Amino acid sequence: MEQKLIVVRGGGDLATGTIHRLWSAELPVLVLETEHPAAIRRQVSVSEAVYDGQAVVEDMTAVCISNCEKVWDVLAKRKVPVLVDPEGMSIQKLCPVVVVDAILAKKNLGTHRAMAPLTVALGPGFEAGRDVDVVIETKRGHNLGRVIRSGSAAANTGIPGRIDGYAKERVMHSTEQGVFHNIRKIGDIVEKGEPIGWIEKRDGGSVPVTATIPGLLRGLLREGCEIPVGFKIADIDPRKEEFKNCFTISDKARCIGGSVLEVIVPCFLHKYVQ
Missing domain, CATH: 3.40.50 (Rossmann fold)
Known part of the structure; x- marks a missing residue:
């Protein structure tokens, strides 16, 4: 056959x-x-x-x-x-x-x-x-x-599904064009305002990337990725106890x-x- x-x-x-x-x-x-x-x-x-x-x-x-x-x-x-x-x-x-x-x-x-x-x-x-x-x-x-x-x-709509009262805040996007670098890793617990990475700008400057909400870092862009403005960088799950969700299909x-x-x-x- x-x-x-x-x-x-x-x-x-x-x-x-x-x-x-x-x-x-x-x-x-x-x-x-x-x-x-x-x-x-x-x-x-x-x-x-x-x-x-x-x-x-x-x-x-x-x-x-x-x-x-x-x-x-x-x-x-x-x-x-x-x-x-x-x-x-x-x-x-x-x-x-x-x-x-x-x-x-x-x-x-x-x-x-x-x-x-x-x-x-x-x-x-x-x-x-x-x-x-x-x-x-x-x-x-x-x-x-x-x-x-x-x-x-x-x-x-550009707005992700709501979890524990958070919707668009859960997903973070780049504000600058450049190369993304990680500070944290998938599975980490982060607080609002805490740095999770930074963008190396083409002009030699840099821009910090900080957590928009407290929660579990469920998704994070790979180290060294070149990104345009508005590119998806990270996904934070406000349910901090759901660590296993980082490693299983949703x-x-x-x-x-x-x-x-x-x-x-x-x-x-x-x-x-x-």
């Missing part, structure tokens, strides 16, 4: 929730990433394999590969291959059964229905039935994880991943596999 493949574009924390669901269901998944991924929830993002050669998220191991020929060798070991291919050039060569756009860029960066018999996109920026076959709602609330076969996901990511699995399994098993 011809081997079938699912390609997931993006390996950040929400994408990894989907990847883990598919991997757990023993479906063959290849992840495509950029040369310099910038996930902040790095402990639960397979994109970290690009830097370190491999990344372990819960019980799943992702391995960075150098070319398409190594995909099936890694899959045979029950691991997830990660390939640097931001433009998706390998898709035409590999002819996947399914392409999932999990970049979460809030806009379409090039995914289209001709890429595979079934195309799925996470979040806003896509119209089901035009850009892709199916869109999955990613906004927290009553419709989180809803499968959309006609229309689009809710528009991006409820939101699992919900979205379950919806992707719901869409893919019937098609993968019955419609496309001969």
Whole structure:
């Protein structure tokens, strides 16, 4: 029987929730990433394999590969291959059964229905039935994880979900362009106003990055990343006791991943596999 493949574009924390669901269901998944991924929830993002050669998220191991020929060798070991291919050039060569756009860029960066018999996109920026076959709602609330076969996901508001009374304050963004440097690490408890890092400006100056709220540093940008103004730097969870959450896939990511699995399994098993 011809081997079938699912390609997931993006390996950040929400994408990894989907990847883990598919991997757990023993479906063959290849992840495509950029040369310099910038996930902040790095402990639960397979994109970290690009830097370190491999990344372990819960019980799943992702391995960075150098070319398409190594995909099936890694899959045979029950691991997830990660390939640097931001433009998706390998898709035409590999002819996947399914392409999932999990970049979460809030806009379409090039995914289209001709890429595979079934195309799925996470979040806003896509119209089901035009850009892709199916869109999955990613906004927290009553419709989180809803499968959309006609229309689009809710528009991006730029405001994260509220936890313990905090919303937009939970996520920190850069105020300057430059290179980010860490002072603290993921899993640390921080207080409001406490330095967690600094930005080395291109003109030689520097700008401190301080915690906006007290809490648990759940996500933090990788050391040495070049960033523009407005780039996401850190994620603080006000629930200080939830240390384990730094190292496990979130409820939101699992919900979205379950919806992707719901869409893919019937098609993968019955419609496309001969």
